[in-house]
Amino acid sequence: MWPSTCMADVRELAGLWYQVSEDWVYKGQTDLAVAGLKPVAKVELTGGHFWQQVDFDINTAGRHVLDFKNTSTIGYFRHIILDAHQHPVADLQGGIQSSEVNSFFLRHGREFDLPAGHYRLLTELNSPFFLAEPQPYLDMLDTYRQAIKPGNALTLMCMGMFMGLIVYYAALAMVRQRLAEASYSTFILGNLLFNGTALQVFPELFDLHWIYLISYPILFSNCAYILFVMSLLKIRHNDYPRLYTVGVVLLALLVGLVVLAMARPNWSLELARYGVGVFLIYGLIAGIVRSLKGSVTARLYLCAVGTFFVLGITTISVNSLSFFTLYVEHLGLFSVSVEILLLALLQSYQFAQLFREKEYAIEQMELSNRISRTDALTGLPNRLALDLALENLPQHGSLTFIDMDGLKYYNDQFGHERGDGLLCTFAIHLSQRLGDAAQAHRLGGDEFAITCEQGDVPWVERMLTQTVEDLRASGFEFAGASSGSAHIHEIQGKEDIKHMADCRMYANKRLRKLSRSGDHEN
Numbered sequence: 001m002w003p004s005t006c007m008a009d010v011r012e013l014a015g016l017w018y019q020v021s022e023d024w025v026y027k028g029q030t031d032l033a034v035a036g037l038k039p040v041a042k043v044e045l046t047g048g049h050f051w052q053q054v055d056f057d058i059n060t061a062g063r064h065v066l067d068f069k070n071t072s073t074i075g076y077f078r079h080i081i082l083d084a085h086q087h088p089v090a091d092l093q094g095g096i097q098s099s100e101v102n103s104f105f106l107r108h109g110r111e112f113d114l115p116a117g118h119y120r121l122l123t124e125l126n127s128p129f130f131l132a133e134p135q136p137y138l139d140m141l142d143t144y145r146q147a148i149k150p151g152n153a154l155t156l157m158c159m160g161m162f163m164g165l166i167v168y169y170a171a172l173a174m175v176r177q178r179l180a181e182a183s184y185s186t187f188i189l190g191n192l193l194f195n196g197t198a199l200q201v202f203p204e205l206f207d208l209h210w211i212y213l214i215s216y217p218i219l220f221s222n223c224a225y226i227l228f229v230m231s232l233l234k235i236r237h238n239d240y241p242r243l244y245t246v247g248v249v250l251l252a253l254l255v256g257l258v259v260l261a262m263a264r265p266n267w268s269l270e271l272a273r274y275g276v277g278v279f280l281i282y283g284l285i286a287g288i289v290r291s292l293k294g295s296v297t298a299r300l301y302l303c304a305v306g307t308f309f310v311l312g313i314t315t316i317s318v319n320s321l322s323f324f325t326l327y328v329e330h331l332g333l334f335s336v337s338v339e340i341l342l343l344a345l346l347q348s349y350q351f352a353q354l355f356r357e358k359e360y361a362i363e364q365m366e367l368s369n370r371i372s373r374t375d376a377l378t379g380l381p382n383r384l385a386l387d388l389a390l391e392n393l394p395q396h397g398s399l400t401f402i403d404m405d406g407l408k409y410y411n412d413q414f415g416h417e418r419g420d421g422l423l424c425t426f427a428i429h430l431s432q433r434l435g436d437a438a439q440a441h442r443l444g445g446d447e448f449a450i451t452c453e454q455g456d457v458p459w460v461e462r463m464l465t466q467t468v469e470d471l472r473a474s475g476f477e478f479a480g481a482s483s484g485s486a487h488i489h490e491i492q493g494k495e496d497i498k499h500m501a502d503c504r505m506y507a508n509k510r511l512r513k514l515s516r517s518g519d520h521e522n
Helices: 141-147 149-176 179-198 201-206 216-232 241-263 265-292 296-317 328-372 383-392 407-414 416-434 457-473 494-521
Strands: 016-020 038-040 048-058 062-069 076-082 088-094 110-114 117-127 135-140 398-405 439-444 447-452 480-487
Touching: 048 135, 062 141, 076 110, 088 110, 135 141, 141 149, 149 179, 149 201, 149 328, 179 201, 179 216, 179 328, 216 241, 216 265, 241 265, 265 296, 296 328, 383 439, 383 447, 398 416, 398 457, 398 494, 407 416, 416 439, 416 447, 416 457, 447 457, 457 480, 480 494
Parallel strands: none
Antiparallel strands: 016 038, 016 048, 048 117, 062 110, 062 135, 076 088, 076 117, 398 447, 398 480, 439 447
8 A cells, every 4th residue: 555645625745756857758657756767855946847746545535626836837737646556547737838728717727536545646847937836736626616716816806907007007108208107017017927927817818828928027027117216216316326326237137137037048037036126125225215315205105115025025935835726926916916006006196296286386377367467456457457358348348448536636645545545445436336247447557447348338437427426425525537438349459449448538538627627717
């Protein structure tokens, strides 16, 4: 009887690994221990060709599933199950580089039916690299179906988020013409290709079986992240020469890792892992330095990269997990997703800040416009506002020029404060009389104007007369006003209509003076 181990429904099938040459071919051997193979302590992450042998018992007959824990980054695998009489009862194959149809979505699980009894499992692995140490495990079909749901849900949710944010940041990069958004879009794209291949989304949905989509995109995304940090935090040579120099050196180092990976493809995933550590450390240091300089953006970024640093360093350091259906790839996917979401919040904060600054600028501009169009003493629209109002007056509209009497008298006799009081009181009473039917303007000194869209000049003149009466009743008994009006349709041009109203005003003023002179003579 072979030595065996009885376990619960979910069990890790851990045995001795053997490394074989690429030209070694399995020819039906039932005991690898006597096949002259080289035993190894574990599967090398830089890949190779390996076989494992383990004996196990099935206590409950039924449908079972064989899968791998720790990682899904497996180029090719094969499970051969032998019964107690060393006869093969199952031969199951798959992997990212294999065209075999998966029994379970986004999983390497292989389903089979076995009666209770004693069995031997021979597992073959052949892959250019592994993200973590793949280890076969056995589960009952019903429990396996439930156990894989959270991991699959996480994969699909994060992949959808990645695709949406790639488009979002790419669009921002084109609109804003900024390196930060362009490089971050590239970073997310690299992670999309990595996770989409490693977690079997692309092989299953698009029949893409090129396993180097796992490693090479991450090498380029590492470079993109350095550029992103330098652009986001505005690390320029003149402002932060040391931090800028370190960023340039690290960027050159990461580009060198890309070149090295081309020469040593089996090391490409390990080099990508080292690159992740490099950009995480640089991002953390850059965030700290810029935060100490008072950058609000850097402080918010530091929250994101700090979380990413803890999760990312944990992910690239882990080689084996205690749970079965979540892979190291899921940890990496989760850590990148958290950072992307936190940076999306940072982006939202920046947009909100830009919106607030824009609103403030608009308010200040509107205030400036109001000030530039408003007479400081009376609060009436000024000469500039009158010019703008004339542009919008209809053809039947009218313009009335007013020249006040008595301002010099009150200035000379009682001081300019009293003269200012005369102007302000006149402005108040005139605005009250006109209401919404016409608009009073102060042109300067003792000159005023009235624009009336209805062009009712007699009514405007009556309101002016009543305003003068109100003014005299308020204590300015020597006040008066002369006026002259013109309709828009009488002449073309803004300056011409002003000249016409001005001429008529002075004509009326002369008539009033002559009238007063005649009264005195009589």
